[in-house]
Amino acid sequence: MIELKFNIEGGDFDRAGTASSETKKVLKQLNIDPKVIKRAVVALYEAEVNIAAHAYRGIVKVSVSDHQIVAILKDEGPGIADIDRAMLEGFSTASPKVREMGFGAGMGLPNMKKNADELQVESTPGEGTTVKMIFDF
Amino acid sequence: MVKILNKMKIEKIIQLLDAKIVCGQHRISDEILNAFSSDLMSDVLTLDAENILLITGLVNVQIIRTAEVAEIHYLLIVRNKKVPDDIVELANTLNMVLIESPYSMFKASGILYANGLNPLY
Numbered sequence: 001m002i003e004l005k006f007n008i009e010g011g012d013f014d015r016a017g018t019a020s021s022e023t024k025k026v027l028k029q030l031n032i033d034p035k036v037i038k039r040a041v042v043a044l045y046e047a048e049v050n051i052a053a054h055a056y057r058g059i060v061k062v063s064v065s066d067h068q069i070v071a072i073l074k075d076e077g078p079g080i081a082d083i084d085r086a087m088l089e090g091f092s093t094a095s096p097k098v099r100e101m102g103f104g105a106g107m108g109l110p111n112m113k114k115n116a117d118e119l120q121v122e123s124t125p126g127e128g129t130t131v132k133m134i135f136d137f
Numbered sequence: 138m139v140k141i142l143n144k145m146k147i148e149k150i151i152q153l154l155d156a157k158i159v160c161g162q163h164r165i166s167d168e169i170l171n172a173f174s175s176d177l178m179s180d181v182l183t184l185d186a187e188n189i190l191l192i193t194g195l196v197n198v199q200i201i202r203t204a205e206v207a208e209i210h211y212l213l214i215v216r217n218k219k220v221p222d223d224i225v226e227l228a229n230t231l232n233m234v235l236i237e238s239p240y241s242m243f244k245a246s247g248i249l250y251a252n253g254l255n256p257l258y
Contacts, residue, residue: 017202024206034208041206042182049199102178102195102203111183 002026006060008051010077013101016052019060020045023071030064036137040069043115046108047073047131053098054078055128068117069135079125086121087113143253144168147211147234150190153248154238156213160225161234169211173257174246178203186257192249194242196220201227210234215242 004026006019024041044062051058055077062071080086087109094104113119118134148165151158158165174192175181178199181191187208193200194216201224204212210233214220217239220228228235238245250256 014198017199017206020206021202038187038206038208045202045206046182101197101199102176102181102193103199105177105179107179107183111179114183 002030002064004060004062008048008055008058008060008073008075010052010054010056010058010075013052016049017045019048019062023062027064027069032064032069033137036069036135039115040071040133040135043112043133043135044071044073046112047071047133049103050108050131051075051077053094053103058128067137069137071131071133071135073131074128075130076128079127079129080121080123081125083121083123142170142255144170145249145252145254147236149252150213150249150254151236153252154213154236154240154245156236156238159220159235159237160228161210161232164210164232164234167211167234169254171255171257172213172246172249174242176242181207181209184257189257190249190254192242192246194218196224198224198227200224201231201233204233205231212236213238213245215240215245 020041027037055075058075060073089110090106092104092106098104116133117136120132123129147167169190172190176195181203190211191209192213196218213236215238
């Protein structure tokens with residue numbers, strides 16, 4: 001079992017994506033199927049960008065066993081008031097700054113759901129959000 | 138009807154678009170099958186295809202990160218935008234090809250399409 005841990009700062013778009021990038025390198029070294037790697041890092045990147053876009057800070061933990069990748073992203077932030085609505089394609093509360101970066105189209109959570117075999121989102125408004133994704137291989 | 142899929146070399150793209158390669162010169166003979174134009178990285182992240190040319194007018198570090206996770210190795214920057222050195226450096230470490238063209242996204246896409254480069258959808 002391999003475990004990786006990264007810290008993410010809210011609003012830091014210069015570094016957003018580095019956790020996904022580092023994770024990709026490790027998954028490649030482990031010779032995991034490239035299709036699984038792509039699903040995992042695309043979903044992880046979406047989740048990472050969400051923390052940079054919406055939260056104050058967050059921690060990413062990725063663990064890799066012989067049959068699955070588990071990613072847990074826990075943030076301190078405003079939380080999600082209505083998760084069902086946030087899961088809808090096109091629903092977004094992103095700032096103009098985030099949209100200028102090419103994000104905030106309301107596709108992040110739906111795309112994470114599409115790429116992960118399992119997605120759990122738990123959130124407490126005013127405290128933060130925890131996202132858990134599982135990728136089987 | 139049989140659809141013939143044309144591939145296009147990077148050097149041909151450069152010639153057609155009055156463009157300049159700023160990173161990945163050694164891959165100038167690589168061939169591309171499909172292209173996708175977007176300033177919306179959220180859309181790029183939903184693509185299932187790989188080895189495509191991404192045509193964008195957006196220049197920031199996240200276009201490189203997006204391309205990295207989406208397995209896109211070829212980026213065409215339109216509207217005469219210049220890619221800053223630190224972004225070129227990052228693309229270089231990831232073995233990507235970066236091309237800059239003075240043309241608009243519409244004109245660049247139109248010329249490549251007219252010359253046989255395939256759309257993704």
